[in-house]
Amino acid sequence: MAVLRGSWSTISALRRGLFCLKRHKLQPATCFRAFSTDLDEEQPAFPGSRSKWTEKLEFVQPDLYDGIPVYRVMNRKGEIIDPAQDPKLDEETCTKMYQRMTLLNTMDRIMYESQRQGRISFYMTNYGEEGTHIGSAAALDEHDLVYGQYREAGVLMWRGFPLDRFMNQCYGNEGDMGKGRQMPVHYGSTEHRFVTISSPLATQMPQAVGSAYAFKRAQNGLCVICYFGEGTSSEGDAHAAFNFSATLECPVIFFCRNNGYAISTPTSEQYRGDGVAARGPAYGIATIRVDGNDVFAVYNATKAARHIVTSENRPVLIEAMTYRIGHHSTSDDSSAYRSVDEVRHWDSTQHPIARLRAHMVSKGYWDEAKEKQWKDDCKRQVMQSFARAERRQKPAWKAMFTDVYDNLPPHLKEQYEYMEAHVKEYEDHYPVKNFAKEG
Numbered sequence: 078m079a080v081l082r083g084s085w086s087t088i089s090a091l092r093r094g095l096f097c098l099k100r101h102k103l104q105p106a107t108c109f110r111a112f113s114t115d116l117d118e119e120q121p122a123f124p125g126s127r128s129k130w131t132e133k134l135e136f137v138q139p140d141l142y143d144g145i146p147v148y149r150v151m152n153r154k155g156e157i158i159d160p161a162q163d164p165k166l167d168e169e170t171c172t173k174m175y176q177r178m179t180l181l182n183t184m185d186r187i188m189y190e191s192q193r194q195g196r197i198s199f200y201m202t203n204y205g206e207e208g209t210h211i212g213s214a215a216a217l218d219e220h221d222l223v224y225g226q227y228r229e230a231g232v233l234m235w236r237g238f239p240l241d242r243f244m245n246q247c248y249g250n251e252g253d254m255g256k257g258r259q260m261p262v263h264y265g266s267t268e269h270r271f272v273t274i275s276s277p278l279a280t281q282m283p284q285a286v287g288s289a290y291a292f293k294r295a296q297n298g299l300c301v302i303c304y305f306g307e308g309t310s311s312e313g314d315a316h317a318a319f320n321f322s323a324t325l326e327c328p329v330i331f332f333c334r335n336n337g338y339a340i341s342t343p344t345s346e347q348y349r350g351d352g353v354a355a356r357g358p359a360y361g362i363a364t365i366r367v368d369g370n371d372v373f374a375v376y377n378a379t380k381a382a383r384h385i386v387t388s389e390n391r392p393v394l395i396e397a398m399t400y401r402i403g404h405h406s407t408s409d410d411s412s413a414y415r416s417v418d419e420v421r422h423w424d425s426t427q428h429p430i431a432r433l434r435a436h437m438v439s440k441g442y443w444d445e446a447k448e449k450q451w452k453d454d455c456k457r458q459v460m461q462s463f464a465r466a467e468r469r470q471k472p473a474w475k476a477m478f479t480d481v482y483d484n485l486p487p488h489l490k491e492q493y494e495y496m497e498a499h500v501k502e503y504e505d506h507y508p509v510k511n512f513a514k515e516g
């Protein structure tokens with residue numbers, strides 16, 4: 078082998094080659110060629126590239142290819158297109174999927190209305206994206222760690238986070254684990270392996286990679302899933318997370334919900350490339366684009382992704398194409414930037430819930446009678462939970478100070494004493510009876 082000629086430089090080339098061999102699981106011939114001076118003429122040996130020489134002066138054009146295809150299992154009517162792709166989920170699993178998707182939908186309706194009536198300060202609905210939540214959550218191990226953005230309540234719902242805890246958090250009452258210190262929909266639960274939501278976009282992404290690296294070191298066979306919107310993928314932190322996950326070879330699934338809008342900014346104004354998926358290969362990340370309104374396609378893709386990330390210790394990127402049917406949040410009015418017809422189209426022809434229901438009806442898993450009974454039951458559950466949350470007191474104001482540090486620092490102690498005196502003096506001006514006494 079030409080590369081073995083010479084002395085010291087050869088040995089170091091060999092060591093580099095062996096390292097490269099191990100790292101990239103390459104065959105010796107492929108690997109050593111990269112360090113052979115003789116063969117440099119045939120193939121460039123620059124560190125960090127895998128290309129061939131060319132004498133054509135040509136720019137790589139972004140529209141060279143048709144775009145990454147969208148993987149699907151069902152058509153719009155809920156029919157399986159290729160039987161080999163049917164996940165063959167049993168009646169119980171399909172029913173659980175359908176019930177969680179519709180429960181989420183019902184909770185969204187009631188909470189959205191309650192915000193409009195001034196009962197809670199803020200809310201974000203998940204309309205149209207139910208398939209991305211339930212399909213992915215169902216394919217994970219319940220101990221896998223979830224980092225969400227804010228529009229992934231269905232993942233928590235799949236894991237059994239009770240309705241009362243959703244409501245308590247949105248009401249910021251004394252039953253809220255965060256004691257009212259976060260905005261509504263900023264859920265978190267250690268028990269359900271769901272890291273508390275952070276408002277600043279992409280915060281969760283480098284953090285998810287850090288957790289995945291820890292999982293890799295612990296060799297616990299688990300993975301991390303990190304959800305984010307396509308708008309968030311433009312944040313610097315998203316790029317840092319992608320690159321770190323690939324270079325550190327971390328078991329993390331990046332799950333992008335591409336719902337067409339970052340508040341009022343449509344995807345056509347967010348990027349010029351082939352969506353978010355096209356960035357995956359550029360970072361050395363295995364990537365798939367999937368129909369996010371097809372719960373089975375999301376399930377299959379996430380299951381396969383989980384297998385790759387846990388067995389090979391490397392990241393995977395899933396771009397789930399979907400559509401945000403609701404407004405961005407209760408602070409938004411989407412009729413200002415998109416047409417009612419556009420929304421109606423997605424709602425009436427592409428809805429993930431309707432698609433799953435059509436499939437279940439064809440299998441004999443679901444019918445009109447079950448639908449009616451479940452609808453009533455679902456609404457009753459949500460209304461009862463909502464009424465319970467509304468009746469509960471607000472957390473004790475003292476918890477603002479006492480439930481942060483183990484030992485209260487002097488500057489907070491001073492503020493605490495000031496507030497205590499203030500509330501006492503102006504007791505009649507504050508709704509103190511609505512607040513618990515002790516935190």
Ligand SMILES: Cc1ncc(C[n+]2csc(CCOP(=O)(O)OP(=O)(O)O)c2C)c(N)n1
Nearest residue numbers: 228276277278306307308309336338339340
């Ligand atoms: C760092 C940062 N910049 C801006 C915002 C304001 N903001 C909140 S949500 C949002 C749009 C995010 O869009 P996307 O990631 O596509 O998620 P979607 O809301 O569509 O689910 C923006 C700009 C923020 N929360 N954090």
